[in-house]
Amino acid sequence: MSPSATLYNVFFKRNSVFVGTVFAGAFVFGIGFDLGVTKFYDSWNKGKQWKDIRSRYVTED
Amino acid sequence: MATFQAVKKAVTLTPSVRTLPSGVPYAPLLNLAVRAPHDTHSHGHSEPGVRSDVAPRWAGGVSRTSSGLVSKTFTSVSPSNYQQRLIHTSVAVKDAHQVPDYSAYRTNPDSNRALSYFMVGSMGVISASAAKSTVSEFLQSMAASADVLALAKVEVDLSTIPEGKNVIIKWRGKPVFIRHRTQSEIEEARSANWKTFRDPQSDEERVKKPEWLVMLGVCTHLGCVPIGEAGDYGGWFCPCHGSHYDISGRARKGPAPLNLEVPQHEFNEADAKLVIG
Numbered sequence: 101m102s103p104s105a106t107l108y109n110v111f112f113k114r115n116s117v118f119v120g121t122v123f124a125g126a127f128v129f130g131i132g133f134d135l136g137v138t139k140f141y142d143s144w145n146k147g148k149q150w151k152d153i154r155s156r157y158v159t160e161d
Numbered sequence: 162m163a164t165f166q167a168v169k170k171a172v173t174l175t176p177s178v179r180t181l182p183s184g185v186p187y188a189p190l191l192n193l194a195v196r197a198p199h200d201t202h203s204h205g206h207s208e209p210g211v212r213s214d215v216a217p218r219w220a221g222g223v224s225r226t227s228s229g230l231v232s233k234t235f236t237s238v239s240p241s242n243y244q245q246r247l248i249h250t251s252v253a254v255k256d257a258h259q260v261p262d263y264s265a266y267r268t269n270p271d272s273n274r275a276l277s278y279f280m281v282g283s284m285g286v287i288s289a290s291a292a293k294s295t296v297s298e299f300l301q302s303m304a305a306s307a308d309v310l311a312l313a314k315v316e317v318d319l320s321t322i323p324e325g326k327n328v329i330i331k332w333r334g335k336p337v338f339i340r341h342r343t344q345s346e347i348e349e350a351r352s353a354n355w356k357t358f359r360d361p362q363s364d365e366e367r368v369k370k371p372e373w374l375v376m377l378g379v380c381t382h383l384g385c386v387p388i389g390e391a392g393d394y395g396g397w398f399c400p401c402h403g404s405h406y407d408i409s410g411r412a413r414k415g416p417a418p419l420n421l422e423v424p425q426h427e428f429n430e431a432d433a434k435l436v437i438g
Contacts, residue, residue, distance in 0.1 A: 104275035112278040122282050126289035133290065 185229035314438035319373065319428075327389040329378060332437050336378035336386055337424060338397070339435065342408065347371045349395070350409040360420045364409045367423050375426045375437065376410045381419040397421070 111121050146152065179187040221233040305313075315332045317339060322328050325346075328339045342350070350364040351371075368374050378386050385401035392398030393414060394407035404415030411420040426437045 108275045108278065111282070112275065118278070118282065119285075122285040123289060125282070125286040126293065129286050130290045130293060 181229050183228060187229065191225070191230070314436055317435040317437065318433065319435050320433045324372075329389075330437075332424065337437060338374070338376050338378045338389065338410075338421070340374040340389075340408075342372050342374055346395075346408045350407065353407065353409075353411075355411065359412050359418065362411060362420055367409055367411075367420070369426070370428060373428070373435065374408075374410060375435065376421040376423045379422070380404055380417060381412065381421065382415070382417040387421075 110117075112118050142149070181187050219235060219238055221235050223230060223232045225231070313333065315330060315337070317328070317330060319339075319341075322339065322341045324341050325343045326341055328341075329336050330339065331337070347364075353364075355361055355363050364371075367376070380387050380399040380401065382399065382402055382404050385399050387397035387399040387404070387406060389397055392405040394405055396408045396410065396413075397406040398404070399406075399415065399417065402416050404417035405413050406417070406421055407413050409420075410423070412418065424437055426435060428435055
């Protein structure tokens with residue numbers, strides 16, 4: 101059986117499985133998207149955010 | 162010959178029953194519900210009562226109308242049970258007449274199906290994710306901001322409060338009593354028979370650490386601020402209407418209906434600090 105037919109039979113054949121996969125995928129995608137965007141933002145603004153320069157101004161007592 | 166004729170006319174009798182113009186005999190006092198007398202008169206029924214040879218009701222019968230007697234007879238019965246005939250029991254038409262058959266031109270009818278469904282599913286994933294983040298971001302915009310949350314908490318350094326002393330601090334516009342209780346005060350608070358109090362509450366329920374009593378300094382009667390280390394029970398005394406609270410802040414005497422309220426608080430063990438809120 102070709103991979104596309106396997107994919108169809110496993111995920112798309114039953115609508116309940118299809119919708120469930122979509123929701124589970126949305127959950128995982130949301131977390132991954134958030135993590136990815138945050139990582140990109142931090143690397144793009146490296147050295148500009150407070151958490152990067154905090155050590156220069158705050159001396160732990 | 163003539164006489165014969167006259168005799169023949171004379172024997173024609175008048176009818177004994179009046180007849181309506183429609184030809185139906187007129188019988189106003191006829192009882193149609195009457196039954197034959199119940200005796201074993203050899204037509205197949207033994208029990209007195211309903212005759213077995215009476216025609217069923219659906220087959221018609223005699224009825225009396227305004228125009229006289231009417232007898233109706235039906236030859237077919239209305240159906241008493243129904244069969245459902247579903248539309249798909251008919252034979253499906255496999256081929257539409259007008260649409261040409263393209264199957265010879267298609268190389269593989271399943272080739273694009275998985276991809277199409279995959280694209281539909283990906284669209285669903287992105288839409289569901291967008292809808293979820295729209296809702297959650299909107300709800301987060303209604304939550305209290307960080308500066309408001311920071312103001313709602315108060316941190317107290319416990320190492321500056323000696324044993325047996327009260328401290329009053331302000332938290333969300335209300336006074337909060339913090340009492341560093343001595344060992345004898347703890348024993349006094351725990352030995353009291355709290356089940357008989359007006360608002361029964363044990364000392365263990367009210368304090369998180371036995372030596373630290375933290376509670377709102379608002380009298381539960383009408384909201385005055387009680388005076389510390391006063392009253393009949395060595396705890397607090399409200400000067401407005403004379404409510405007495407014991408060393409665990411429980412209402413013991415006077416008009417106060419409830420014990421002094423304990424706010425949500427936590428102890429920071431490492432720094433010996435108390436966080437109220």
